[in-house]
Amino acid sequence: MSRRPRVKLDKPISYYHVMTRTVQQEFYLGDDYVPGFKQVMLDVFREAASVFYVNILAWVIMDNHYHLCLEVKKPPRDPEDLRRRFERLQEINVNKRRWQPELAHACYKRFTDVSEFMKTVNFRTATAFNRARETRGHLWGARFNSKIIGDEMGLLKVMCYIEHNPVKAGLCRKSSAYPWCSAGHLKHQLDRGKAIDFPPINFLKYMPRKRRARNYLQLVDELAGKLHSGPSNPEPCVPSYDLPITDAELEEWRKEFAFKAPEDWSNQAFGSEAFQRQIALQEKAKTQKVSKVRGEAVKRRRCDPDDQGL
Template sequence: MPRPRCQQISVTETPYYHVVSRCVRRTFLCGQDHATGKCFDHRRQWIEDRIRLLASLFALEVAAYAVMSNHYHLVVKLEPAQAEQWSDDEVLRRWSCLFKGPLLVQRYLAGASQESYELSQVAEFAQCYRRRLADLSWFMKCLNEPIARQANREDGCSGHFWEARFKSQALRTEAALLSCMAYVDLNPVRAGMAATPETSAHTSIWERITPRFNLAQAVREQMQLDALLRFDGKVKPLLHFEGAWVQEEQTGLPFAFEDYLALVDDTGRAIDPRKKGAIANALPPILQRLGLNPEQWLDQSTQFEASYRQQRRRSAA
């Protein structure tokens, strides 16, 4: 019998979790359906944008993700201490980006005068929402339900879109975290959907490598949700790489980005008979494919990680 979710997730044991959610009957509801000829590939962008929107509102960090044709993977780091640092007003504003909330909360956020007993009730709502904004199950609920409703409206039907509740796996060691992230980022390569990690759209490694559109603007346009703009207009970046050792308290991934890229590239070249694809051995190493020599890459990766630290300090200020 499956264990309750509260018994599977314990931040005191590990903050890192691998999450998987699959479409009903594993059909290609987010890709090219070979049986019907219909293409639902645009829904992959829905999921990617929703992930980044929710990560900006919840007390968690996204370390890796891959949105496939009939499922998606997430590697997240839970940060309940972040939620404890938020004021009640900030908690209510974050929650109101997703739900209207009770009339008492709506009136409070609108600046209406309230009696003491009403303010006490608003404070209770804030504590409830604080717990939810640090909860992985609520994150997944806010991710999967809107996508299912949006897809059903597009298809003109009703019923389940996801085959079951999401599956979660605790990543208790650095080796487990590293191997899981590489597995997630290599999903399109293994499925034969892409030849290399840098061409694997809708993955975290593609986002980290490829200079592209302004993510904050894209989320607001794709989701047609201006509540985030009213909140602070910021979209949280992916969890940064810090290297194996830093002098200050380590808040990011405990390895260097260039080492991670090399690991993904080497792992992707290994041929797995159970999978469709692999990185061709004839291809040069990934740093050469990106047009970078080791010295250039060292400079760029150092600046990349430093910019993430700066963004985190600004958001915490």
């Protein structure tokens, strides 16, 4: 059976939720196998994002999988910027290549492709794991999962869903207390007094730039208490602002998170029903196109005497 075609949007900015699990969901990413490997993975994420036209909006690294929320850009083609990104790639590559102007088209196509980004991340992390363990073989199991995010509210939901992974796993009561997610990383930076240019997503765009990251943390932690704490043991939380989500919306989030809607990989879209239908139609059209091309290739082979050993 042929693998499912990946649907991608040809837009200036697209948002994706991607996830990859280890082979047989073993806890290879924990310190029992390679101490400090989560930091190695985070470094790989950052290196890849510095080469590709990708911003990592939210991330979490668990012991047997990781999630990323990605902003993938397709800006106007700039040969000089492509050259700099290519040279940055060569700095972290083993096999060095020199920049040539005729590489611009291929580089632009690669650096704006979410699949190429994930291929780079998974290859580099697997290589680092095997080098540290002095082993060979696969680190990651099946092909990475991907969902296209349809709107800013969906984007905010996915980011919170990603941040809440350690809370749901019982590792902490607040996402900001877990060091290997973007919320925990943000808290660490804010505690050290670092300025953070957090993206203007949803209600955050109406807030001063200096307050966005801190208010995002408050939102994530408060939602963790409201969505994942049992009714008999609610998470105490004293927000410094009103939660910008109504009770009805909160109940909708609770249902979606309980049924893992942001992680329902049977559908390649997360958003409104209309958006999901749109992506489903694109997937169907792409599947039909691939099937047609493969069918024509089979016919050509059958009609070619050389392919039949005649």
